[in-house]
Amino acid sequence: MILLALGQMRRRAVAFVGLAVALFLAIAALTLFGLLFAADITAPAAARKATTGPSLMVVAAAFGEIAVLVAFFVVVNALGFALRQQHRELALLRTIAATPRQARRLVRGQVVVTTLLVTVPGWAAGAVAAHGLLAELQWRGMTAPGVRVPGTPIPMLVALAVTLAVALAASAVAARRISRIAPAAALTASSTEHGRTGALRLLAAIGVLVGGGLLLRLAATRPAEQVDKAGQAALLSSLVLLVAVALAGPLASRVLVAALGAPVRVLAPGTGWLADANLRGYARRLASAVVPVALLVGLSGTMLIMTSTAEHAAGTAASSVTSATDVWLRQAELALLVCFAAVSTVNTLVAVTAERRREFALLRLVGATRSQLLRMLTAEAVLTTAVGVLLGAAVAGAASAAFSTAVSGSPMPSLPVAACWWIGAGATALTLPGILATGVWAVHGPAAELVGGSRD
Structure with missing residues (x-):
């Protein structure tokens, strides 16, 4: 064995x-x-x-x-x-x-x-x-x-x-x-691949989502002097909500791709249609790629928005030794979390794309060229990134709104716009090159041998 x-x-x-x-x-x-x-x-x-x-x-x-x-x-x-x-x-x-x-x-x-x-x-x-x-x-x-x-x-x-x-x-x-x-x-x-998400998985997703909602309520109801506890509860709630996203990933990804795929099909009628059909037809594979992106965006977005909100509520940023220490701790924790999420994102995207060599070989045998396959992969990468960013942003928005309610009494957090753009750019920089670089390797090789031999 x-x-x-x-x-x-x-x-x-x-x-x-x-x-x-x-x-x-x-x-x-x-x-x-x-x-x-x-x-x-x-x-x-x-x-x-x-x-x-x-x-x-x-x-x-x-x-x-x-x-x-x-x-x-x-x-x-x-x-x-x-x-x-x-x-x-x-x-x-x-x-x-x-x-x-x-x-x-x-x-x-x-x-x-x-x-x-x-x-x-x-x-x-x-x-x-x-x-x-x-x-x-x-x-x-x-x-x-x-x-x-x-x-x-x-x-x-x-x-x-x-x-x-x-x-x-x-x-x-x-x-x-x-x-x-x-x-x-x-x-x-x-x-x-099954077209529907199992009932048990959906029930588990709903249960975890309820747990995340309870943690959001706990974070929102903390007194203003308990900022650290509110922050920990909000950050934990973002992770629990991301677990719910992972459980409901195939269904959520399929719904979002159906909405976002329309403009892609219009802009690229051939490859865009094929990319949209691939993503919706293989929702579990799509969810495997989307969840790490959502993890990266959700955790980093939650940390950055909470930090900005806390500094805005205090009226000044790091004006003492203690607050400077707190800022450093949050930055170090953010760096560690981003490192984990980035590694997960790159690993998963490379593996998901690499396993499709036989699929690409079949498409080449029925007339698709390598350049067409790479254009299809580009459209898939854009849609995958968009779905992951949207799901992660929704989680970050919910968690930071609960934290903002605790520290300022308002659910509208202080939004660091430039930092949020950098998060989106970072997710894109990890997603697109990883998929396309692996795709360049995956579409090469003798198509007949790849179809008739190993799936790898």
């Missing part, structure tokens, strides 16, 4: 590289904040009393709470995509007498192997980041000079255990459908 799992990983290298990067980020993030917690616990009492600001544990919690959740969000998204890539192979195994239990064991083996491969690099990156962040906090006077990152391996082992538990739980959910249906039905399902 291990050899079979390794063979599948080599065959689907692009998808598993994305999963490996996501797991690496999760282990590194958990190691980073675990080591900071350990540093605070093992610090001498005199060192703890040497600073008047928040303790190292409080700072680490403020950083880690959302960052770790985002890392696991990225892991689940990457894992779901990697397993969808293997749908056909798993279905074939079922038709030659593999049991559902063996199919699930194969998936678990892949998850364990991928996690172990990135464990040591993740530990190393987390430890380096912990030393660097602690040094920065000490330089800014937020932590006493006597505090040191301990040499205990416990935070690293906890990081591995938690990441592995989350990945295995996500793999069990993702492999459930292919392992429960009949082998012949599994093979048929692998060659097509």
Whole structure:
């Protein structure tokens, strides 16, 4: 079974590289904040009393709470995509007498192997980041000079255990459908994509959406003096709403593409029509590409708008040491979140485009030229970016409105227009070149061999 799992990983290298990067980020993030917690616990009492600001544990919690959740969000998204890539192979195994239990064991083996491969690099990156962040906090006077990152391996082992538990739980959910249906039905399902989002998935999306609404209400009803709590609740609500977007992604993406595709079809009657039909016909694939873009725009937009709103409500920005520290912490947290979201965006878009080599070869055999396929990909990339930006902007708008209500009494936040334009430009800069660069590679090669041979 291990050899079979390794063979599948080599065959689907692009998808598993994305999963490996996501797991690496999760282990590194958990190691980073675990080591900071350990540093605070093992610090001498005199060192703890040497600073008047928040303790190292409080700072680490403020950083880690959302960052770790985002890392696991990225892991689940990457894992779901990697397993969808293997749908056909798993279905074939079922038709030659593999049991559902063996199919699930194969998936678990892949998850364990991928996690172990990135464990040591993740530990190393987390430890380096912990030393660097602690040094920065000490330089800014937020932590006493006597505090040191301990040499205990416990935070690293906890990081591995938690990441592995989350990945295995996500793999069990993702492999459930292919392992429960009949082998012949599994093979048929692998060659097509369902046109409708399942009822259970929609119910889960509605439930998560309700949870996000409750968090928005919690953020909006915080007293003005509890700005930090309102900000944490608003940021957490944006992540919960993004989970709802991921669950309802195929349906939401199809609806938005239907609305946005009309002008594309008018401007490019041939390639625009084909791009619109591709995106609507393969809504799950579209959702895989849209969700990371929405994550990037939603989280970065929420952080920037909340920061601008808080500064506007205070009447001045960073006029004291404390407020300057708060601004630095928010900027550092934003940089970390954007890093996770950007990596997820690039990985997913490259993998989604790379898997379409056989599809492009079929189109070439029926008369499409490489330049036409690249124009179609350009139209798809524009629509994908637009859908992701709109969904992310909706999440950021809801979260920042709740935060603005708490700090100023008005649901209209202070909008940093230039920064918001930069977010949109950044999402576009990550999306379009990633899709087109991979597309240039995907449309080359002998079409007949690609159609008749491997799907890769």
